[in-house]
Amino acid sequence: GENVEQHPSTLSVQEGDSAVIKCTYSDSASNYFPWYKQELGKRPQLIIDIRSNVGEKKDQRIAVTLNKTAKHFSLHITETQPEDSAVYFCAASSGSARQLTFGSGTQLTVLP
Amino acid sequence: GAGVSQSPSNKVTEKGKDVELRCDPISGHTALYWYRQSLGQGLEFLIYFQGNSAPDKSGLPSDRFSAERTGGSVSTLTIQRTQQEDSAVYLCASSGDSHQPQHFGDGTRLSIL
Numbered sequence: 001g002e003n004v005e006q007h008p009s010t011l012s013v014q015e016g017d018s019a020v021i022k023c024t025y026s027d028s029a030s031n032y033f034p035w036y037k038q039e040l041g042k043r044p045q046l047i048i049d050i051r052s053n054v055g056e057k058k059d060q061r062i063a064v065t066l067n068k069t070a071k072h073f074s075l076h077i078t079e080t081q082p083e084d085s086a087v088y089f090c091a092a093s094s095g096s097a098r099q100l101t102f103g104s105g106t107q108l109t110v111l112p
Numbered sequence: 113g114a115g116v117s118q119s120p121s122n123k124v125t126e127k128g129k130d131v132e133l134r135c136d137p138i139s140g141h142t143a144l145y146w147y148r149q150s151l152g153q154g155l156e157f158l159i160y161f162q163g164n165s166a167p168d169k170s171g172l173p174s175d176r177f178s179a180e181r182t183g184g185s186v187s188t189l190t191i192q193r194t195q196q197e198d199s200a201v202y203l204c205a206s207s208g209d210s211h212q213p214q215h216f217g218d219g220t221r222l223s224i225l
Contacts, residue, residue, distance in 0.1 A: 006154075032211075043203070045216070046214070049213055098143065098145075098162065098210035099168065099171065102156075104154045105153075
């Protein structure tokens with residue numbers, strides 16, 4: 001089955017700096033890659049997703065890049081703000097397996 | 113409702129008891145998923161329902177776990193003879209169909225004493 005590795009497990013940045021979180025996946029059939037933000041005690045919230053027919057997608061300060069050959073994808077947050085502080089999860093799913101396989105999460109702390 | 117609704121929000125029970133967790137998906141969503149999140153961990157897939165098709169039960173950790181989805185809407189996750197290792201947050205998600213993004217509920221925090 002699919003295996004998703006996520007790095008780093010913790011990340012601290014100064015407000016205004018950029019943050020990058022990286023994930024790798026094992027199943028070359030995976031074709032959908034969402035990112036979720038989870039604040040303490042809250043539900044995971046979808047912040048951006050990308051499908052395998054696209055190499056990059058951007059939504060305001062958030063962007064995701066996908067390298068199918070290397071089987072990795074990354075989340076980029078620019079101009080970070082304290083409210084970006086949360087745990088971020090990457091995930092992957094394939095056409096045959098609709099369920100998401102999640103990475104282990106990255107605790108992002110944006111220091112004011 | 114506007115989002116995925118789960119109940120109860122918290123459940124504390126004694127080891128060996130059975131528990132039922134409920135998920136009410138977003139209206140019109142045909143796909144429904146259950147995941148489990150242990151403390152400080154990522155989400156682990158449990159079971160997936162799509163319309164009237166047979167559910168994908170490949171993530172259920174043992175035969176003590178089962179789930180139903182009656183009428184293509186509300187789903188119930190049942191854990192029989194609970195064990196302490198079952199303590200976790202149980203999250204439900206739904207999507208318009210299996211190709212659409214999944215939206216999560218707030219989860220049920222289950223604590224087994």
